[in-house]
Amino acid sequence: MEPHEPDLTAVPVTAVLAALADDVRLQIVRALAEGGEAACGSFDFGVSKATRSHHLKVLREAGLTRTRAAGTSRLVRLRRDEVDKLYPGLLDAVLTSRPQA
Amino acid sequence: MEPHEPDLTAVPVTAVLAALADDVRLQIVRALAEGGEAACGSFDFGVSKATRSHHLKVLREAGLTRTRAAGTSRLVRLRRDEVDKLYPGLLDAVLTSRPQA
DNA sequence: GAGCTTGTTCGAGAATTGTCGAACAACGGT
DNA sequence: ACCGTTGTTCGACAATTCTCGAACAAGCTC
Numbered sequence: 001m002e003p004h005e006p007d008l009t010a011v012p013v014t015a016v017l018a019a020l021a022d023d024v025r026l027q028i029v030r031a032l033a034e035g036g037e038a039a040c041g042s043f044d045f046g047v048s049k050a051t052r053s054h055h056l057k058v059l060r061e062a063g064l065t066r067t068r069a070a071g072t073s074r075l076v077r078l079r080r081d082e083v084d085k086l087y088p089g090l091l092d093a094v095l096t097s098r099p100q101a
Numbered sequence: 102m103e104p105h106e107p108d109l110t111a112v113p114v115t116a117v118l119a120a121l122a123d124d125v126r127l128q129i130v131r132a133l134a135e136g137g138e139a140a141c142g143s144f145d146f147g148v149s150k151a152t153r154s155h156h157l158k159v160l161r162e163a164g165l166t167r168t169r170a171a172g173t174s175r176l177v178r179l180r181r182d183e184v185d186k187l188y189p190g191l192l193d194a195v196l197t198s199r200p201q202a
Numbered sequence: 203g204a205g206c207t208t209g210t211t212c213g214a215g216a217a218t219t220g221t222c223g224a225a226c227a228a229c230g231g232t
Numbered sequence: 233a234c235c236g237t238t239g240t241t242c243g244a245c246a247a248t249t250c251t252c253g254a255a256c257a258a259g260c261t262c
Contacts, residue, residue, distance in 0.1 A: 013198045017122035021115050022220085041238065051221055053240055058219095072229045072238050087198065089190015097114045097188065123250085142208065152251055154210055159249095173208050173259045 008063035008082050016087070019062035020094055025055045029078065032065065033095050037077040039070075109164035109183050117188070120163035121195055126156045130179065133166065134196050138178040140171075 008016075020026060027045050032038060043052055056076060059065045064083060067076050083091055109117075121127060128146050133139060144153055157177060160166045165184060168177050184192055 012124075013195060014122050014124055014127060017118050017195070018219095021118035021122050023113075023115055024220090026115060039238085047220090048222055049239070050223075050241085054220075057240085069228090072236095074239065087194035090194040093188035093191040093194070094114060094118070125250090140208085148250090149252055150209070151211085151253075155250075158210085170258090173206095175209065 005060055005066055006063050008079065008086050011061075011063040013087075016062050016064065016083075016090075019058050019064055022055065022058075024051070025059055026094070028055060028059065028076075029064065029091075030095060032076065032078040033080070033091070037075045039073040039075055041073065106161055106167055107164050109180065109187050112162075112164040114188075117163050117165065117184075117191075120159050120165055123156070123159075125152070126160055127195070129156060129160065129177075130165065130192075131196060133177065133179040134181070134192070138176045140174040140176055142174065 020029065024045050024047055028043050031043060040052065040056060041049075043056075045052075047055075056065070056067070060067055060076075064079060065076050066079055067074050069075075078091075080091065121130065125146050125148055129144050132144060141153065141157060142150075144157075146153075148156075157166070157168070161168055161177075164180065166177050166179055168175050170176075179192075181192065
């Protein structure tokens with residue numbers, strides 16, 4: 001069972017935007033942008049682990065993250081370079097916005 | 102009845118992204134970016150006028166467009182400068198992506 | 203004023219999405 | 233081998249969103 005990490009060019013731009021258009025997922029992306037690779041469990045934003053797993057799947061299938069197994073954990077990281085190359089300014093614009101707006 | 106055009110800084114970034122994360126609305130934004138101000142009726146992307154009106158409302162309430170009355174029509178335009186200032190690169194990233202992805 | 207054009211608003215239905223608990227799977231340590 | 237930890241998957245339910253036709257409102261023209 002592959003993690004299903006698509007080529008970013010194959011993902012509709014609306015799917016990328018939709019992936020970023022959620023508070024929980026945006027918090028995950030912010031954490032990844034700031035802290036680099038992190039275990040799934042390190043994201044605790046007030047949702048159940050089932051919900052968190054769902055959000056990570058959305059991000060992964062939108063081509064925004066990559067996941068690799070590490071023991072009993074899974075490490076997630078942002079596909080920063082690829083996203084920046086295909087959508088220059090997108091992540092910057094989203095990430096530098098004050099978290100509250 | 103006001104058009105309800107919020108200050109862009111008052112709109113959550115997730116709402117802005119969600120507004121852009123739809124095919125019909127993205128086509129509208131593209132058309133506005135390319136052709137400047139346009140009447141609501143000029144957008145014909147295969148949806149009913151009720152649906153089109155709904156999408157224009159979403160864009161307006163996300164702070165992305167402004168609307169002004171002009172006779173029996175309403176002219177819509179992109180708030181390009183404001184968006185670019187608050188989210189540099191966002192519109193560029195979205196608009197320059199080939200329409201099909 | 204009658205009639206046409208242009209848009210908005212009002213339900214309502216279909217589809218998608220976010221959320222959860224419970225069950226399952228894989229790994230590591232004792 | 234057992235157990236605890238870490239995640240994923242499976243229904244299920246609630247909420248949101250997209251879509252439409254019909255009704256309504258406002259403005260122009262005859």
